[in-house]
Amino acid sequence: MTEFIPVGTRYVDLPSPFAMKRGGELRGARIAYETWGELNAARDNAVLIVTGLSPDAHAAANDANPEAGWWEPMVGPGKPIDSDRWFVICVNSLGSCKGSTGPASIDPATGDLYRLSFPDLSVEDGANAAAHVVRSLGIERLACVIGNSMGGMTALALLRAHPGIARAHINISGAARALPFSIAIRSLQREAIRLDPEWNHGNYTDEHYPESGMRMARKLGVITYRSALEWDGRFGRVRLESDRPDEEPFGLEFQVESYLEGHARRFVRRYDPNCYLYLSRSMDWFDLGEYAGGDVMAGLAAIRVEKALAIGVHTDILFPLQQQQEIADGLRAGGADAHFLPLESPQGHDAFLVDIARFGPAVRDFLDSL
Amino acid sequence: MTEFIPVGTRYVDLPSPFAMKRGGELRGARIAYETWGELNAARDNAVLIVTGLSPDAHAAANDANPEAGWWEPMVGPGKPIDSDRWFVICVNSLGSCKGSTGPASIDPATGDLYRLSFPDLSVEDGANAAAHVVRSLGIERLACVIGNSMGGMTALALLRAHPGIARAHINISGAARALPFSIAIRSLQREAIRLDPEWNHGNYTDEHYPESGMRMARKLGVITYRSALEWDGRFGRVRLESDRPDEEPFGLEFQVESYLEGHARRFVRRYDPNCYLYLSRSMDWFDLGEYAGGDVMAGLAAIRVEKALAIGVHTDILFPLQQQQEIADGLRAGGADAHFLPLESPQGHDAFLVDIARFGPAVRDFLDSL
Structure with missing residues (x-):
């Protein structure tokens, strides 16, 4: 890092x-x-x-x-x-x-x-x-x-x-x-990381990295960092502009989903998962x-x-x-x-x-x- | 089911x-x-x-x-x-x-x-x-x-x-x-299920079941179904009463976390993950x-x-x-x-x-x- x-x-x-x-x-x-x-x-x-x-x-x-x-x-x-x-x-x-x-x-x-x-x-x-x-x-x-x-x-x-x-x-x-509401959110973010098998009790490597868990944690973070009011005006129900729709079943379709995906992608490899867990829990304790x-x-x-x-x-x-x-x-x-x-x-x-x-x-x- | x-x-x-x-x-x-x-x-x-x-x-x-x-x-x-x-x-x-x-x-x-x-x-x-x-x-x-x-x-x-x-x-x-706020929440719930390797593109079995993904999805659901106001009064910062603290690193500590865990446990095997995905997406489309x-x-x-x-x-x-x-x-x-x-x-x-x-x-x- x-x-x-x-x-x-x-x-x-x-x-x-x-x-x-x-x-x-x-x-x-x-x-x-x-x-x-x-x-x-x-x-x-x-x-x-x-x-x-x-x-x-x-x-x-x-x-x-x-x-x-x-x-x-x-x-x-x-x-x-x-x-x-x-x-x-x-x-x-x-x-x-x-x-x-x-x-x-x-x-x-x-x-x-x-x-x-x-x-x-x-x-x-x-x-x-x-x-x-x-x-x-x-x-x-x-x-x-x-x-x-x-x-x-x-x-x-x-x-x-x-x-x-x-x-x-x-x-x-x-x-x-x-x-408790913010404790619940942070607890769930930590659980997403902990449940990722690649987290491996903190013993991940660059090759085996809890990418999915970090992505979930970050997306949930971004959802709680912004507001419904802002997103109604900013994204509404606008779909992704793409000639090639996401082929994954239940893949991305709305702009707001792509916004979260972008935020997650920029974050997951730029913040250490264990550091995230420690700092997140420190807030719950405070x-x-x-x-x-x-x-x-x-x-x-x-x-x-x-x-x-x-x-x-x-x-x-x-x-x-x-x-x-x-x-x-x-x-x-x-x-x-x-x-x-x-x-x-x-x-x-x-x-x-x-x-x-x-x-x-x-x-x-x-x-x-x- | x-x-x-x-x-x-x-x-x-x-x-x-x-x-x-x-x-x-x-x-x-x-x-x-x-x-x-x-x-x-x-x-x-x-x-x-x-x-x-x-x-x-x-x-x-x-x-x-x-x-x-x-x-x-x-x-x-x-x-x-x-x-x-x-x-x-x-x-x-x-x-x-x-x-x-x-x-x-x-x-x-x-x-x-x-x-x-x-x-x-x-x-x-x-x-x-x-x-x-x-x-x-x-x-x-x-x-x-x-x-x-x-x-x-x-x-x-x-x-x-x-x-x-x-x-x-x-x-x-x-x-x-x-x-978009509720779309983002539901999209993240679906992603939790989809990211669970046991989901296996919908081809899970009772033995290989996306338990973690369903747990995440349900917990996020419960967080958004209730309110911070209610939880402040109901849980506050009360810790779990237990002689044996959760030994898992970053395990459960607060009552609100145990409440979510209980809700998740009751749900994950009682609702079919693919049905969840289909109905969840139908709301986003509406x-x-x-x-x-x-x-x-x-x-x-x-x-x-x-x-x-x-x-x-x-x-x-x-x-x-x-x-x-x-x-x-x-x-x-x-x-x-x-x-x-x-x-x-x-x-x-x-x-x-x-x-x-x-x-x-x-x-x-x-x-x-x-």
Whole structure:
């Protein structure tokens, strides 16, 4: 998978051993990151981005890599996360296969890939690893931590375990805990991979690879990342244009099926199945209420941050709007100047990646106010 | 699969040959049905129920079979669909494996199972077969046709192709056409079955059976039949109670996962995979607009029915509320006294099976008004 790590990615070594929340430890582990802009003399203009499950650290073009990144319209000079003002850092999650250490990395103790011998991974481990990157860059306190999707969980875990690490926080389509609908979806995605005989308890190779399982998992992901509303307008009942219809029995016929197929095809060999399983499960486990006797609001209220914005989208079925409302309410109960911003994006959970017309101004205005 | 056909099921032979909408024909085909109550002398008190994908014709206990049926609280003496007043008929869909002829039936031309040699199945074929059952029972005109889910499509197809076959219509969580979100879900369910090597292009046996594919398809079905709202209250983040945790890597941990597993286990060997594929695809193909130059509203307005009620549920993500609104609006445009009734059920698409407190009175009041 090393061929899919963006050029120009930089690394921070984690302390060795690096203790994991649910037991076990990593040795010689590292975190991939990229940056935009310059850290000022006061070292108080740093903005950290923590990501969803699949992105790498290359959020946008920079000097080290001019290729467009996954959040290109949002990060850079003059953009909503303005690198003329902010020193922007994006970290690749611990447990990913995009540069940071994960199940697809080599275990220095054996010389073989970790695979399923990688210790249980929690969102909190990713947060602690991100905190280490921040400290290693000589930053005492971030101006803001921005977390999208799973990164919204990571950001909350970071703020909880490292009080004072950030003055402000933007939580985008995130959640303070996983709820059963999204647990069910992710469980089914993992089952699709596990049921693929080629998964082979994690011991697949390039030749024997759980292609079908990954395809199913990704398609189910894409279905839950977007929305019925968007697809009604975008695809309707349009058939595939083809002189040669799919000859497979029950093969593809509608544009929406081909759209899913395209997404799946681009993903299955570009993301490591075991890393997918570990990160997916880490989201199911996440529950800020765990630190407050099961009370998620109390867990949020225990977080110390000056200012916060929780943004959600009414068409998001995976991290529904009430979860961002909960984050804003909980942080406010803890004393933060916290706001909830529901957006009318039709694009569902993925709206922050595509509906820049709505997300851009929201993020820019909040950062301008700091 | 014959062991899963309820005792007391009765049959009507279809005309032989029975021509199918997309080409091909069936010989010696039959439709399974059950009845409740008595047809009156005027033969004007018949109510037909057409079902979703999976139910059999045994909607409720009757003289022939005292076992509870799939819509037990709704059908019977004194119940909302009151067999003291109505002669109630429930048909098992053409293409199903619950008694009616389908891909799991024997093709009389070969003596072998049809499997994938069964002709393309459309919702319209199921409607024509149901119309034949009605006529065979000596009924010129139904008092009402009630269709749930896929049956809502079947009912509309029946009314369109057989003008005057029913005075009134109740459409429950149905649709006048498939839209891309539900097409995507069903396409993925079919793909799960097709990708299972044991499916073997439809040539599975009891020993080599696409168990994994059917399990995936059913779990995804159950996820889309219910709602996040219901599950938040019902399961929350409760773990499985077990002294022995699931030893499988990434095995079950939350109650919601075990709930899905139970549903899947009960289904996979009780529904024929090829029948599932045929009926699932028939829904994707269905579009009343096809008969009106692509205009679904015009397709609905061309239907002649005196009185209609379209009921939907705001938590239904598979057949969303706007689709029942569309049905009511379209039928009204065609001159029907048509009403739209949105219900606040938390149970999603399946609410009509479980939220009898809301659905019972709605159906009873409408039938009382006839």
